Amino acid sequence: MSTKTVDYARWRKLIYKVQLIAAFATLIAEIIINTILYVTRSQGYGPETIVSKLLRYLLLTSLINFGSIIAGRIILSRIPENSPRQRYVLVMTIEAICIDVAYSHYQFGVTLGIFVIPLSFCILYEDFKLHNITLAVSIAGLLAAAIARGLDPVYNTDIVAETIIAFTILLVFSFFARLIINVLKENRQELLRIQKEAEKAKYVDELNKKNAELAKEKERLNDLTRESILALSNAVEFNDHYTNGHLQRVANYSKLIAEKMELSHDKITEIYYAGLLHDVGKLGINNEIINKPERLNDEEYETIKQHTPMGYKILRDMSEKTDFKDLSNGAKWHHERFDGTGYPDKLKGTEIPLIARIIAVADSYDAMTSTRSYRQSMNCDQVRQELVDGKGTQFDPEIIDIMLELLDEGKINGR
Numbered sequence: 001m002s003t004k005t006v007d008y009a010r011w012r013k014l015i016y017k018v019q020l021i022a023a024f025a026t027l028i029a030e031i032i033i034n035t036i037l038y039v040t041r042s043q044g045y046g047p048e049t050i051v052s053k054l055l056r057y058l059l060l061t062s063l064i065n066f067g068s069i070i071a072g073r074i075i076l077s078r079i080p081e082n083s084p085r086q087r088y089v090l091v092m093t094i095e096a097i098c099i100d101v102a103y104s105h106y107q108f109g110v111t112l113g114i115f116v117i118p119l120s121f122c123i124l125y126e127d128f129k130l131h132n133i134t135l136a137v138s139i140a141g142l143l144a145a146a147i148a149r150g151l152d153p154v155y156n157t158d159i160v161a162e163t164i165i166a167f168t169i170l171l172v173f174s175f176f177a178r179l180i181i182n183v184l185k186e187n188r189q190e191l192l193r194i195q196k197e198a199e200k201a202k203y204v205d206e207l208n209k210k211n212a213e214l215a216k217e218k219e220r221l222n223d224l225t226r227e228s229i230l231a232l233s234n235a236v237e238f239n240d241h242y243t244n245g246h247l248q249r250v251a252n253y254s255k256l257i258a259e260k261m262e263l264s265h266d267k268i269t270e271i272y273y274a275g276l277l278h279d280v281g282k283l284g285i286n287n288e289i290i291n292k293p294e295r296l297n298d299e300e301y302e303t304i305k306q307h308t309p310m311g312y313k314i315l316r317d318m319s320e321k322t323d324f325k326d327l328s329n330g331a332k333w334h335h336e337r338f339d340g341t342g343y344p345d346k347l348k349g350t351e352i353p354l355i356a357r358i359i360a361v362a363d364s365y366d367a368m369t370s371t372r373s374y375r376q377s378m379n380c381d382q383v384r385q386e387l388v389d390g391k392g393t394q395f396d397p398e399i400i401d402i403m404l405e406l407l408d409e410g411k412i413n414g415r
Contacts, residue, residue, distance in 0.1 A: 014124075015090040015091070015093075015094060015121055018094060018117065018121075020069065022065070022094065022097050022098075022101075022117070023062070023065040023066055023069060023097060026061060026062070026065055026097070026100075026101050027061075027062050027065070061100055061101070064096070064097075064100045065096075065097045065100055065101075068093050068096040068097055068100070069093060069097075071093075072089050072090065072092075072093035075089050076089055076090070087121075087125045087127060087130055088130065088133070090121070091118050091121050091122065091125075091130060091134055092118075092134075092137070094117060094118050094121065095115075095118045095134060095137050095138065095141070098114045098115055098117060098118060098138070098141065099137075099138075099141030099144070099145070101114055102114060102115075102141060102142060102145035103141070103144060103145040103148055115138040115141070115142060115166075115169075115170050116169065116170070116173045118134045118137075118138065119131065119134055119135065119138065119170075119173055119174055119177050120177070121134075122134050122177060122181065123177050123180050123181055123184070126181050126184045126185055126188065127181070128178070128181060131174070131177060131178060131181060135170075135174045138170055139167070139170065142163075142166055142167065142170060146159055146162075146163040146166075218323070221321075221322060222322065222323060225273075225318060225322045225324065226273070228318065229273045229276055229277055230276070232276075232277055232280050232283075232314075233247050233248075233276040233277060233280075235283060236277075236279055236280055236282055236283060239282065239283060239287065239290060240279070240282060240290050240291065246279075246366055246367075246370065247275065247276050247277075247278070247279060248276065249362075249366045250275040250276075250278060250359065250362045250363050250366050251272050251273070251274075251275030251276045251362075252272075252275070253275070253361075253362035253365060253366065253412060254271050254272060254274070254275035254358050254359050254362040255268055255271060255272040255275070256406055256411055256412060257271075257358050257361065257362065257399060257402055257403060257406070258271045258272075258358060260402045260405065260406060261399075261402060266323065269324075270323070270324045270325075270326055270327065270355070271326075271330070271355055271358055271359075273324055273327060274324075274326060274327050274329075274330030274331070274355050274359060275330070275359055275362060277311070277315060277327060277330070277331055278311070278330050278331050278334045278359050278363065279307060279311065279331075280311045280314050280315060280331055281306070281307030281308055281309070281310030281311030281312070281313075281314060281331060282304075282307045282310075282311075283310075283314070284306070284307065284310040284314075285303060285304060285306065285307050285310070286303070289303055289304060290304075305335070305343050305344065308331065308332050308333070308334070308335055308343065308344050309332060309344050311328070311331030311332060312328045312329075312331050312332035314328075314331070315327045315328035315331050316328045326353060326355040329353040329355055329356055330353070330355045330356050330359050332344070332356070333345070333347060333352055333353060333356035334356045334359040334360050334363055335360070336352045336356060336360070337393065337394045337395075338352070338357070338392060338393060338394060338395055338396050338397075339392070339393045339394070342394075352396075357395070357396040357399055358399055360394075360395060360396075361387075361395050361396070361399050361400060361403050362403075364386075364387075364390070364394070364395070365383065365387070365403065365412070368382070368383045368386055369383055380407075380413075384404065384407065387400050387403060387404065388400070388404075
């Protein structure tokens with residue numbers, strides 16, 4: 001039996017068999033007993049009563065018993081499969097057979113324990129409500145049968161003692177049936193609790209294994225991503241002759257800012273990688289423009305500005321498929337200005353992703369402290385002043401304050 005629900009279909013088949021056995025057993029018993037009554041002439045029966053009384057009882061009892069079975073099957077056919085309502089129909093059908101036997105049988109003592117049969121099925125179903133209903137119907141049926149036998153002038157046996165014994169058997173069995181039902185219910189609940197705990201433990205174990213597999217796969221993917229990031233960063237550095245080491249420095253500065261802001265370890269790592277890749281879009285720009293020793297003209301400057309959306313496109317798939325969701329944002333928006341006059345989308349204030357605001361400060365600082373073919377690097381005071389002047393216009397004020405603290409602490413000191 002399942003630990004979750006009573007197997008109604010299983011008990012239904014068993015009760016069908018018991019119903020048929022009871023009906024056929026009653027039929028055979030009636031034939032034998034009525035034949036004995038006719039032959040021995042006991043209870044005052046003579047040849048003239050075989051049809052008028054004995055055969056009538058035989059036919060009526062059989063009709064009621066088999067009719068009850070057929071009616072029960074018809075009712076069951078209209079009840080959904082495995083419905084709890086089936087138990088009431090099945091048990092009441094066998095109850096009807098027991099009452100008929102007790103009511104119509106002239107050897108009343110034979111029926112003393114017959115009502116324990118429907119009560120037994122209440123144990124199988126572990127149902128206190130069904131037990132109470134069955135007990136009430138059994139008491140009523142036994143009482144009616146006893147009254148009928150007591151009022152029958154032909155039945156001259158004193159049935160008081162037999163009735164008391166029958167009620168005693170019924171009530172004692174009912175008491176023990178309730179005890180058994182209670183034990184079965186408690187055992188079922190305990191089994192269900194154990195099963196739930198086992199299923200939970202199994203689920204947790206499977207979940208842990210799955211998480212371990214996912215963590216391993218995630219680490220493998222992240223390792224592959226790191227290698228790809230370094231390869232792309234090296235390609236950009238190789239392509240731009242005048243900014244050798246620029247990406248690494250921007251990455252380092254960005255990481256120091258993120259650490260000062262007390263961001264999570266994963267976010268700091270992501271910002272570091274974004275610093276390495278913030279100029280990856282330059283791979284899509286003509287090398288002659290990238291490596292031009294003079295200042296760019298307006299047309300060339302507009303072309304170089306396209307490295308930000310190009311970088312976004314290059315990194316978009318990597319961002320979507322790894323833990324580094326902001327890589328592409330750092331590449332796309334690190335040239336936005338805090339006052340909304342930057343490019344490519346003229347984002348303003350906190351509309352600009354934090355990763356891009358951090359890289360913007362680190363990128364500008366490295367540009368100011370680096371020597372280019374068309375200009376010399378700035379000294380420390382000049383750089384500090386530029387940062388202060390750009391506070392709230394070009395740069396996020398909070399990040400500038402953090403950058404100035406790092407400069408004062410000597411953690412960042414240019415090249």
